[in-house]
Amino acid sequence: MKKRSILPAAVVCTLSLGGLFGYQSNASAAGDLQQKKSEIESKLSNVQSEMDKKDNQISNIQEKQASLGSQLEAIESKIQSANKKISEQEQNISTTKSQIADLKKNIAEIKKRIEDRNAILEDRARAMQKNGGGSVNYLDVFLEAKSVGDFIDRFSAMKTLVEADRQILEEQKKDEQDLKDKQASVEKKLSDLESMLSDLQSLKDSLKQDESEKSALIKQLDKQKDSLKEEKMSLSEQKSILADQKASIEKAIAFAKKQAEARKEAAAKADAAAKAQTNTNAGSTGSKAGTTSAASSASPSSGSHSGGPLPEVSSGAFTRPASGYISSGFGERSGGFHPGVDIANSIGTPVVAAADGVVFRAYRSSSYGNCVMITHYINGKLYTTVYAHLSSYSVSTGQHVSKGQQIGAMGNTGESTGPHLHFEIYNGRWTPPPHAGAQNPRNYVNF
Incomplete structure (x- = not known):
């Protein structure tokens, strides 16, 4: 009888202690x-905090990008203004170059007149040297006159020659001064144009450099934002996995x-x-x-699987x-x-x-x-x-x-x-x- 009670006691013990999943x-x-x-x-909770942190960082980057975008718009406006001014100045330069070409023609004419007068003055000087040099002797002109009428004619001619010489000298001085003024004007216009072009080009280059730097910064912020978004996505995935x-x-x-x-x-x-x-x-x-022994020895069928x-x-x-x-x-x-x-x-x-x-x-x-x-x-x-x-x-x-x-x-x-x-x-x-x-x-x- 005692032996018969051993099996039920073992069954109770096994069922009481044996749990699924151990x-x-x-x-x-x-x-x-x-x-x-x-x-x-x-x-x-920690992952959510990290996600909130990434959201704040993304928001800060977006604010920086918005600010940089506004600055880029202002820079672009300045570049367009500079381009407009450069275009205007290039038109002014074209006009001024035409004026310079006209001035050069005028200068050439003045130089020609000066050269012609110089030739007349040189001829007059050579004639005076042949006559012994010096100024005209009015007494010789009077004594050599054959009559009073001849004297008047001689005197009038001499007076005309003297006036012509004086006029030639005055025109010579005026043309020489005009030549100097026009040459100075041409040089100043060229200098001003060169300086103006240089300043405008420097401004444009500076704006382009500023634009390039800000564009590069925006791209860098884009990369940072993309990286943060990837990190946030990763955190979001982690959150889902943990949940x-x-x-x-x-x-x-x-x-x-x-x-x-x-x-x-x-x-x-x-x-x-x-x-x-x-x-x-x-x-x-x-x-x-x-x-029981027969039942426990049965094994389930493994079945077929397409992958092997x-x-x-x-x-x-x-x-x-x-x-x-x-x-x-x-x-x-x-x-x-x-x-x-x-x-x-x-x-x-x-x-x-x-x-x-x-x-x-x-x-x-x-x-x-x-x-x-x-x-x-x-x-x-x-x-x-x-x-x-x-x-x-x-x-x-x-x-x-x-x-x-x-x-x-x-x-x-x-x-x-x-x-x-x-x-x-x-x-x-x-x-x-x-x-x-x-x-x-x-x-x-x-x-």
């Missing part, structure tokens, strides 16, 4: 998950309570069965054990997520810190869940490409796994998955340089760059 107790599991939820809520993971933990808490109730109900049924078992005979016990066979499910908490070779390991590399391992194979190679868990994110990421993230609760601890660069995924957010169940297919999406699976494991929740919580998958999976 829960040690409902209270400790829910408490630990609640702590993880609080940590995520704190991180969400989804928070929801999955809440779901895990609810599931833990449900499992606890199921265990309690199973324990009650087992207790009732144990009491009933005391009234059975040893033969029926042996028959039941044989039936699923990787063999290994023992231990985690199994290999895909077949292939490790093309890049965990840790520092030339491009920076690598928070996981890369498993290379052909596109379409099946990718499976590394452990039982809840999908908290199945989406398209700019960096991860097609990506699935799963929350696991194993032996009282929270873990997170990430499966990135998938060609496709076949699970959805909130879905429960089993260890070895296909969740997608290997691909080359997102920031990827070839077909592979990027696989990450976190001891706890997923953490954004620099991925402080990332663990080396080789410590958990036998590759």
Whole structure:
């Protein structure tokens, strides 16, 4: 009789202690998950603060760009004004050059008149030298006159010659002064025009330089704004991931309570069965054990998969997520810190869940490409796994998955340089760059 009571007692003990996902107790599991939820809520708050900070920085840059835009409009207006003045001055220069050409002709005529007068004066001087030099002797003119009328004619002629000489000298002086004045005027106009053109060109060059610097600054601000927007998008993605993971933990808490109730109900049924078992005979016990053994030996069909066979499910908490070779390991590399391992194979190679868990994110990421993230609760601890660069995924957010169940297919999406699976494991929740919580998958999976 004592031997017959051992089996029911063992059944009760097994059902009471054996929980799904390896829960040690409902209270400790829910408490630990609640702590993880609080940590995520704190991180969400920090991410939101960072996003608000990026928004303020973007707003400040936009204000600077608006101010620079106004300055550029003012500079452009000044450049247009300078161009208009340059155009006007170029027209003035053209007109002035025509005037200068006329002045040069006038100067040439004056020079010709001066040269002609100089020739007359030189002839007169040579004649005076032949006559002994000096001025005209009016007494000689009077004595040589043959009559009073001849004298008057001679005197009048002499007076005319003297007046002509005086007039020639005065015109000579006037033309020489006029020549000097016009030459000075031409030189001044040329100097003024050159100075004016130089000033206008300097102004235009200065405005162009200012315009170029401000345009370059606007481009630089555009780059900063784009960078901030990318950072904000990254933070937004992180926020969504954390929110989804928070929801999955809440779901895990609810599931833990449900499992606890199921265990309690199973324990009650087992207790009732144990009491009933005391009234059975040893033969029926042996028959039941044989039936149980046969049922437990049955194995589910693996089915067919378009991308090839699923990787063999290994023992231990985690199994290999895909077949292939490790093309890049965990840790520092030339491009920076690598928070996981890369498993290379052909596109379409099946990718499976590394452990039982809840999908908290199945989406398209700019960096991860097609990506699935799963929350696991194993032996009282929270873990997170990430499966990135998938060609496709076949699970959805909130879905429960089993260890070895296909969740997608290997691909080359997102920031990827070839077909592979990027696989990450976190001891706890997923953490954004620099991925402080990332663990080396080789410590958990036998590759």
